[in-house]
Amino acid sequence: MTAGETIRGLLELTRPVNVIAASVLTFIGAFVAGGVTTAPFAVVAAIAATGVAVGAGNAINDYFDREIDRINQPERAIPRGAVSPRGALVFSFVLFVGAVGLAITLPGAAIAIAAINLLALVAYTEFFKGLPGLGNALVAYLVGSTFLFGAAAVGNMGPAVVLFVLSAIATLTREIIKDVEDIAGDREEGLNTLPIAIGERRALQLAAGLLVVAVLASPVPYLVEYFGVAYLLVVLPADAVMLYAAVESFEDPTAGQSHLKYGMFLAALAFIIGRAAIRVPGGL
Numbered sequence: 573m574t575a576g577e578t579i580r581g582l583l584e585l586t587r588p589v590n591v592i593a594a595s596v597l598t599f600i601g602a603f604v605a606g607g608v609t610t611a612p613f614a615v616v617a618a619i620a621a622t623g624v625a626v627g628a629g630n631a632i633n634d635y636f637d638r639e640i641d642r643i644n645q646p647e648r649a650i651p652r653g654a655v656s657p658r659g660a661l662v663f664s665f666v667l668f669v670g671a672v673g674l675a676i677t678l679p680g681a682a683i684a685i686a687a688i689n690l691l692a693l694v695a696y697t698e699f700f701k702g703l704p705g706l707g708n709a710l711v712a713y714l715v716g717s718t719f720l721f722g723a724a725a726v727g728n729m730g731p732a733v734v735l736f737v738l739s740a741i742a743t744l745t746r747e748i749i750k751d752v753e754d755i756a757g758d759r760e761e762g763l764n765t766l767p768i769a770i771g772e773r774r775a776l777q778l779a780a781g782l783l784v785v786a787v788l789a790s791p792v793p794y795l796v797e798y799f800g801v802a803y804l805l806v807v808l809p810a811d812a813v814m815l816y817a818a819v820e821s822f823e824d825p826t827a828g829q830s831h832l833k834y835g836m837f838l839a840a841l842a843f844i845i846g847r848a849a850i851r852v853p854g855g856l
């Protein structure tokens with residue numbers, strides 16, 4: 573392997589798209605809390621800590637999953653030999669140290685969230701992934717917590733709580749559908765995911781039911797007057813895309829989980845637009 577191939581492999585281990593997506597969610601949490609202009613250094617540190625933590629979490633996941641990925645994902649960096657298992661572990665450790673270094677510059681509530689999340693990322697593959705539903709719930713918590721983390725970094729967690737709940741439920745729905753998508757490979761590996769434990773159809777019904785709860789709750793940030801009417805104009809189409817995706821997943825889980833992700837991105841945009849067009853007292 574050349575140095576270039578190794579560097580490319582290390583970068584791949586972090587899953588750059590997920591790193592960027594999670595960092596954007598932390599930014600949204602800080603933005604919704606009104607802290608982007610009042611605490612810009614904390615916002616930058618929180619965004620960087622999130623990106624580095626997600627990179628560390630993905631790298632350690634590939635380290636623990638190296639045997640399964642040899643069969644399921646042979647093109648990934650460790651199975652194809654671009655990075656050694658030990659190299660991935662050391663790289664992940666360095667990133668974890670970097671994330672801790674950034675997080676300790678933040679207020680106590682943000683440090684607490686970071687500490688819980690870093691432990692969760694290390695424990696996920698070995699302890700949670702094999703427990704039906706619990707691994708999904710942990711990933712859902714992690715994704716939702718980015719909003720709380722961004723808001724905590726600027727000292728105002730209140731407005732992010734609803735976003736945490738909505739995004740965690742939508743993520744749980746998508747993770748369950750992804751397990752339905754992966755059911756054949758996971759069965760061969762002897763994993764006990766939710767669709768393996770309770771059946772594909774029941775898992776999809778549960779996923780869709782959870783999403784309906786989140787969609788029904790999605791106007792709450794408008795109703796409690798955090799966001800203006802512009803939020804509704806964007807979140808309602810996002811709700812429609814997500815509901816369509818949940819129904820579609822009964823026929824085609826791959827298309828369903830992918831379209832659900834687009835709906836979730838649109839909902840994340842609604843949070844930004846809703847806060848930018850904030851509701852004035854007595855107005856819309």
Ligand SMILES: CC(C)=CCC/C(C)=C/CC/C(C)=C/CC/C(C)=C/COC[C@H](O)COP(=O)(O)O
Nearest residue numbers: 590593594715738739742786787790836837839840
């Ligand atoms: C009802 C309502 C308004 C819900 C809110 C939905 C919302 C704003 C969700 C935010 C979630 C979001 C945009 C996440 C971005 C992607 C991300 C960090 C995913 C984490 O993925 C973990 C997964 O196991 C890897 O998936 P893959 O995409 O297949 O690599």
Ligand SMILES: CC(C)=CCC/C(C)=C/CC/C(C)=C/CC/C(C)=C/COP(=O)(O)OP(=O)(O)O
Nearest residue numbers: 590594622625629630633686689714715718721
């Ligand atoms: C705010 C701070 C400090 C941290 C944020 C942490 C976040 C948002 C994590 C997001 C969820 C995430 C990307 C976790 C990484 C580990 C993981 C679940 C990887 C999934 O890897 P795959 O190999 O695709 O899937 P499985 O291993 O689950 O099959």
Ligand SMILES: [Mg+2]
Nearest residue numbers: 633634637641
């Ligand atoms: Mg994995």
